[in-house]
Amino acid sequence: MTLIRDFLVILACLLAGKGIAALLPFAFPGSIIGLFILFVLLSTQWVKLDWVHDGGQLILRHMALLFIPVAAGLLAYVEVLSEGLGLIITSALSGLVLILLVVGRLYQRMQP
Template sequence: MKLIRDFAVLLACLMVGKGMATLLPFSFPGSILGLFVLFFLLSTQLIPLNWVHDGGQLLLRHMRLLFIPVAAGLLGYADLLSDGLGLMISSALSGLVLILLVVGRLYQRMLS
């Protein structure tokens, strides 16, 4: 019964987020807005953490299984992904280096 309540709260936050996304004049993922709604409710303690803890733990424990359909769908685009693989790797590495440089510089400025 506790898991049903946990999933009901999580699903309600998701539905509220999707409803908010339809009202926005631009495209934004409703699931992200649902996470913001859940964060707001938990941080203001309108919903106690124990109402979503066990359901969230169950979802986190089985997250690998939830990503299998996404990974299988990506296999359909293997040729497209292999064409841009070099660009994706270089952009990820350059972004990593840029972030490290900026964070390092900010840390040095904070220390002095």
């Protein structure tokens, strides 16, 4: 019964995020808004961690299975991916370096 409650709370946040995303005048992922809503609800303790912990753990435990359909779908675009592989790798590495530099600089500024 607790898993049903956990999933219903997570699903309610997801659906609320998708509803807000549908109202926005620009494209934004509803799942991200839903995660932000869940974060705010947990931070303000309107939703207790016990209400979503077990369901979240179950989802995380089986997360690898959720990526199988995505990986199978990518196989249809192997030609497109192989043409832009250099650009994809360059973008990923430059993004990683940029994130590391910004986080490192922020950490240095926050230290007394």
